[in-house]
Amino acid sequence: MTQDFAGKVAIVTGGASGIGEAVSRDLSGRGAQVVVADFNEEGVRALVDELSQRSGVEARAFKxxxxxxxxxxxMVGFTIKEFGxxxxxxxxxGIGGKSAPMGEIDPDDWHKVLNVNLHGVFYGMRYQIPAMLKSGGGSIVNMASILGAVGWRGSAAYVASKHAVTGITQTAALEYSSKGIRVNAVGPGFIKTPLIETSMSDEAHAGLVGMHPIGRLGTPDEVAAITNFLLSDAASFVTGSYYPVDGAFLAQ
Structure with missing residues (x-):
């Protein structure tokens, strides 16, 4: 079995930065033609320009x-038009949303988080699956979170969205595994990103690190590694599963 993606066409949403950027880079580096999709049009176009120059394979940007x-x-129609x-x-x-206890959540904030984190995943699968069926099958990874398995004070909308992502992942796997489409979810712990590095005090950062028994935060590349393994033929018997990448956070 191989993790070579030559001849494969991929879509990555939220692909302009963080985990999505790492996934896009790795897929492209292994030969996939990638549509990098993001709300940040400037960022996604800059990344696609870089990927196209370095990897020798084609990449496209889509806002x-x-x-x-x-x-x-x-987005799915664009992919088919460009790559067939x-x-x-x-x-x-995905987005984090504003922190507030359950009894104080603004309903607009609740819906904003669910619209992106849950409905966005549903819309993705809704249109990706028919396209994959026409292509003879495929593999989908939905980005959940460790908060798809536990609660977190002040983040009810985020927690609800990520629990739901694991549920619809399992459901889609049951429905389409026999038709050649595998569907899995990845649950990152707290990942070292510029936002975390610059927005937290040293004390708060140390506290966050201390929640992970491994003694550090994860990196986007570490999440990309398991994500792209699940996409690959090397994971051909893996579907309907949820894979934490969390430095033993959930083992406590």
Missing amino acids: VDVSKPDEVEA QLDLAVNNA
Whole structure:
């Protein structure tokens, strides 16, 4: 079995930075033709320009708001128009939302988080799956979180969205595994990103690190490694599963 993606076409949402960027870079480096989709049009175009120059394979940029089904449908249509097929998809786009206890959550904030984190994943699969069926099958990875398995004070909307992502992942796997489409979820712990590095005090950062028995935060490349393994033929018997990448956070 191989993790070579030559001849494969992939979509990565939230692909302009962080985990999505790492996934896109790795897929492209292994030979996939990648549509990197993100709401940040400038960032996604800069990344695609770089990938196209370095990897020798084709990459395309697509600006998308995953909370809008017509834009997600257009993203899949664009991929088919550009590359003729769809084999792989990573539904990674997500937001954190405002922190508030359950009894004080603004309903608008609640819906904003669910619209991106849950509905965006649903819209992705809704339009990716028919395209993959026409291409003869494929593999999807939905980005959940360790908070798809436990609660977290002040983040009810985020927690609800990520629990739901694991549920719809399992359901889609049951429905389409016999038709050649595998669907899995990845649950990152807290990942070292510029936002975390610059927005937290040293004390708060140390506290966050201390929640992970491994003694550090994860990196985007570490999440990309398991994500792209699940996309690959090396994981051909793996579907309907949830894989934490969390430095033993959930083992406590």
